Amino acid sequence: MAHRKSPVRMRSGHPARLATRFAVTARLFAKRVTVASVASLASATLCHAGELAVSIVDRAGRPVTDVVVTAAPLDQRVSRAASAASTAVMDQRSLAFVPRVLVVATGTSVAFPNSDSVSHQVYSFSPAKKFQLPLYKGERHPPVTFDREGLVVLGCNIHDEMAGYIYVTDAPYFGTTDAAGMLRLTDLRAGDYRLTLWSPVVADPPATLTRTVQVAAQGVTASRVQLARELRARPEPRPRRGDWEY
């Protein structure tokens, strides 16, 4: 993908604002981009923010959805603002986690509302966050705060076929790719960034999924990643006909 010039996007918000927006899909495969933008310490860049457009394709050139992309500036002077008191939602619908992959900033509280008519017992024994959360109908539970960077693999103690992932990152910019395999990260200062990719279906070695990209001060910097290995098969669970099937 060639670089495209685009008008500089002017930010009208408060310069010190840390905006973290999360949108959780109502449908299993629908995607939203979650972006945390960081106030730059260098006031000169406040009105000149770059964009990074990441495109991920498989060996055959087909888009890969639901890939976590994080971008961290290599210039340490650009520090991440203090942890935001942000929230996100990991729902349970039709015996599946929705979204299947959620990426959040370290310190984010994640709610588990359980939209199913059956109970769930969500757990994780991942080092980044160990927790056990029964989700019974008619009962509300406080959100879970993810305060350590790392991958948290979710399961349900009642429905073993359920698997979900919360990717907790210290990087200030992150999101997941959409149905077109695309993610746009906005409001980036010019400079070098460490770009890291992760997905449960990507089989490429982790070392090949980290790279350095240089983001221009203006316009859109495009980064296209073509995976070397076949994706892991991750078929969706078969839909069940009501609560009497399992």
Added chain:
Amino acid sequence: MRAWHAAACAIICLWAGLAGAEDRLAVVGALDLRWVHSTAQTSYLNGGVGALRFDPDHEDLRLGRAFLAARVRLMDVVTLHAVANAYGDHDRNPVDLSELWAEVRPFPTQALRWRVRVGAFHMPVSLENRASGWSDVYTITPSALNTWLGEEFRTIGAELEARWLGASSGYLGDVALIAAAYGWNDPAGALIADGGFRLTDRPSTLFGGLSRPPTTFYHEIDRQPGYYAGLIWRHHDRLEFRALRYDNRANPRTETDAGGYAWRTRFSSLGVRLEPAAHWTFIAQYLDGDTAVGPTDTTPDEFRMSYRAAFGLTSLDWGRERLTARFDDFHTHQLSGFEGPPSDESGHAWTVGWTHELGAQWQLAAEWIRVSSRFPPRVTYDKPPGLLESQTQLAIRYRFGGGL
């Protein structure tokens, strides 16, 4: 057993009392009414030699099944489960339990998760009976293999499962090793020795019995526990493989004063269910084993019989429809024993089933089944050894409840 029956009913009432808090109790139920046409011999369920559930004397409108399946959560990791059934036939218990067990399933703190079941429940063999209350989701009538398991076998004891959960290692699937110790399954084998394989959706209940030999199923005769051990592998929610070795370790020389015999019954079972793409399901199961009884004080001969059964099933579901075809093959071979026609059965069956969802709670189901079998001992009942039987059923099912 009457006392047990009363105790079980009391436990259910206690559950209902305990289940005041929302979500503590989950109940699923169904009512299944049938229109039946049959060309079969008098069913073995009515004292005959026919291999199907209904016969020309039991046609037209019938109760297929009414059942309630309940789960009560006592603690986060402890639940109680029960399934109560009515079949509308001449069982001495018009309503009876088929399963009643407690389950302890701790939250996993590592990739290995333990689970314990204690009580009375079906062993994990059938890949057809995957719905609440051990219901078959593909056809009205399960295969000959799973019919037999539903009729003569219930684990009355404890089962331990160790399951490796693959998701934390990047694998979408898991592998479980299971082992169980149980009692009260000493008569298992008598029914197949008496009449060969059948195809019905009429599994036995825990305390009831029909007016045919043996009248009840679940007795402890020799005071020796049996076991089974097996493996379940689930891959990507698309493939499930099951292997199991069963041995009730009965002492075949044991006999009770009331004329109850212990049948030494052993088998190995393999099964695979494949759902390779949207809409398609393929199931194959195979079972191979033997059973033996005697000699005892009253019967000087030792009777031994081997058996094997297999089936292949293909199912296509789209929208509200499901269409299923199945082929069953089953054999028994008498190795030693009593005088008279040998218990050598050879048979096969074709089943075609269709279901249509009328809405969230109503379902229409239709099934045609044809069984061809040859079993020489039928001549002792003045019936030909070879039979060709068919049965057509149309069912309307109402299902309610949820959250199980």
